[in-house]
Amino acid sequence: MDKPPRQTKHELFLNYKIWLSGLTGNGRISDTTFALLAKIKELGSIKLAAQACDISYRKAWGDIEEAEKMLEYQLIDKQRGGKDGGHSQLTPACLKLLEAYDALHQKFDDSVEAAFEDFRKAMLTKPTSE
Amino acid sequence: MDKPPRQTKHELFLNYKIWLSGLTGNGRISDTTFALLAKIKELGSIKLAAQACDISYRKAWGDIEEAEKMLEYQLIDKQRGGKDGGHSQLTPACLKLLEAYDALHQKFDDSVEAAFEDFRKAMLTKPTSE
DNA sequence: AAACGATATGCATATTTTTACACCTCGAAA
DNA sequence: TTTCGAGGTGTAAAAATATGCATATCGTTT
Incomplete structure (x- = not known):
């Protein structure tokens, strides 16, 4: 899920993660949730999207x-029933959020x-204090 | 440890976290570890720094x-023994890294x-597709 | 050489997060 | 009206993290 990190001296990499939260702090929309939404948009199904994202349906639904x-x-927009069992698609608001x-x-x-480029350069200089 | 998040419409906040990792991906230097190092620099002791950072000594040492x-x-540079039990200080390399x-x-x-400002603005517009 | 207190470390116990699994719900199509 | 498969939900198991506790080590100071 996380982007492939960037390297520097000493085989060091920089990673980062961003997420959205509400006022209370409990509840979050993480990178993985957005990836899931993107897959739902692509595949039209929560189940298929969860499989594609390699997470359980339970977690997908909970997220x-x-x-x-x-x-x-x-x-x-969740559609249940039918010969195919059902399907799902993103709401306009969700598409906007995703964009x-x-x-x-x-x-x-x-x-x-x-x-990180600046960081890498800084790591090549001597420390200012010993 | 994480920065206080910023707000947007719908009482939405943006959070983020950055960390350094090695080649293999197992092993990380997180924000909390840097905070710990900064405290060690200030207090001259892993034990005191762990207390100040509100984490267990065990975790501090492991990190x-x-x-x-x-x-x-x-x-x-860890110094054990002595009447005071011991103390610690950052190496020049660590100081450089910290800076x-x-x-x-x-x-x-x-x-x-x-x-995030751009994000907030984007969330006020209509979605591009319905 | 005895004492002191921080460093050092294993391990058992929480706590949190994720998965597994069972089972029900729905409704268009056969 | 039966069937089918995805949506929906509770709960137990498992995995990943973090904490607590006990205990050993070290070496300067007394």
Whole structure:
């Protein structure tokens, strides 16, 4: 789920993770949840998306429930029943959120790139105090 | 330990965490470990620093060991024995690392501020697809 | 050489997070 | 009206993390 980290001297890598939370702090929409949403958009099913993301259906469902409770709006239009059992698709609000998050993530990547480059350079200099 | 998150519409907050890892991925130097190192620098003792950071000595020691194993160089000069029992101080290499990390974190904060502002604005617009 | 207190370490016990599994619900299509 | 398979839900098991506790080690100071 996490982006492949960047290397520096001493075989050191920088990693990061971002997530959204509500006021109370309990409840979060993590990277993995967004990945799940993206897969639901692609595959049209929570079950298939969970499999694709290599997490249990139970966790997938719980994460979505938590996110919807936190945001206080629907992320997914869920259709149950039918010969095919059912299917799911993202709500317009969810698509918007997903887009905004993707853009946010991209900006993060760029920023991290720059910041880590400075870090790498700093690690090549002598310490200011002994 | 994590920075206080920023708010947007829907009482939404952005959180993030950064950490360093080695090649294998097992082993990490987290924000809390850097905070611990900073406290050791300030207090001259792993025990006191662990108390100040509100973590167990056991965890503090484990985190340091893990970090040193990962980096393959000493972060702390540990002195055992003596009337006072012993004390610890950061190595020059650790001081350098700490400085570089602090700068990295600051740049990160600034970038996050800007990126989240864009995110917040994006969330106020209509979705591109229905 | 005895004492003191922080470093050092194993291990058993929480706590948190994730998975596994059982079982029910739904409703279009056969 | 029966069937089918995904949606939906509780709960126990498992895995990953963190904590607590006991105990040994070290070496300067007294």
